[in-house]
Amino acid sequence: MPSLKMEAIAEGGFSYAEIPYELIERNGLPTYEKKEGESRLLRVSGLTYPLQDVVSDKLYALLEACKKYQGNYLVLETMNCKPGILEEIVEECAMMLVDYGIPIFIENGCQGDDISGYIHSVYSDVSGLKRIADYCNRLCERPMVGICYNIGYGNLLAKNIRSQLHQCREYLCMIHANDNGGMKNDRQMPYTFTKGRGELVTDWYHIIGQLIRMDFQGWMIFDTIGLFGRCPEKLQTQFIRLLRGLVTEWESQYTFAERVLNQPDKKLILFGAGKMLGEYMRVFGEQYPPYFAVDNGSARWNTEILGVPVKNPQEILAVPEEERNVVICCMYYDAIGTQLREMGITYNEFQDRYFV
Structure with missing residues (x-):
């Protein structure tokens, strides 16, 4: 103009x-x-x-x-x-x-x-x-x-x-x-x-x-x-x-799916086992199934949600760094991001509001 x-x-x-x-x-x-x-x-x-x-x-x-x-x-x-x-x-x-x-x-x-x-x-x-x-x-x-x-x-x-x-x-x-x-x-x-x-x-x-x-x-x-x-x-x-x-x-x-999820040589780990995990599974679960999920709620540890094993966040460290692909799957992105950085873990974020 x-x-x-x-x-x-x-x-x-x-x-x-x-x-x-x-x-x-x-x-x-x-x-x-x-x-x-x-x-x-x-x-x-x-x-x-x-x-x-x-x-x-x-x-x-x-x-x-x-x-x-x-x-x-x-x-x-x-x-x-x-x-x-x-x-x-x-x-x-x-x-x-x-x-x-x-x-x-x-x-x-x-x-x-x-x-x-x-x-x-x-x-x-x-x-x-x-x-x-x-x-x-x-x-x-x-x-x-x-x-x-x-x-x-x-x-x-x-x-x-x-x-x-x-x-x-x-x-x-x-x-x-x-x-x-x-x-x-x-x-x-x-x-x-x-x-x-x-x-x-x-x-x-x-x-x-x-x-x-x-x-x-x-x-x-x-x-x-x-x-x-x-x-x-x-x-x-x-x-x-x-x-x-x-x-x-x-x-x-x-580019989220191709850039973040399509890494067949790595194990996909989702941080969050609440409602957003269900949303992820509905949108991407069939094509990119997670290796396991982690959650800060101890009541969910050692359970399965929608067929996905849920573990203690410390279990992420048991997977070698070069083999893991960590994605935050929870609305508390900032708090969980800080937690992961303090653990020395790099991560991406699943922004469900675009896909649900």
């Missing part, structure tokens, strides 16, 4: 920026140059444009610009958009889309604004988006149209976002990640809004968990125009770094 500096994006740790086409249209796309001695490189991931304003000539200009800036896709925004526009354009321009080979992602949207409120439109539910994508792809005789799901827009309509993502998993090519309080299109950073005693308005943990279960491999774009429309320029890089921290956290959960 105009107020967000591309230098801040790069300095904050990202390699791609999604560009609204109107910046290019106004010759307003800022140049970006690396500072001397820096290895960072900022690329254009793709372009965005309102579907409401697209005609055949405009589509040609969009595809040309995407090609020029080496973008990977074109997102068509559908807020307050009339039905049938994309279908009519593809009927006329199917061959052009195929020739360019640049995929189009149609975004979920709705009708309304922050003052009058928001109501459903033909683009609000993924079932409608799937029908549009199917029709357009048949015209192109190959997959050229997919779905971009905007988390914030789904939240405005109180959608079950996990269910929406699951329903469109075969079409889902992109996530636009932003947060709001369920009333206004704030487009803020994820985890920003809470209700009651700290409960998240947007269930980010289970949304990311759903993407993990689907093995989603598409684009994840932070669409946080509201944040950077208000953020002082001097703080932009710091907020970008916060977003980059979210990437690190989500990637750690995305």
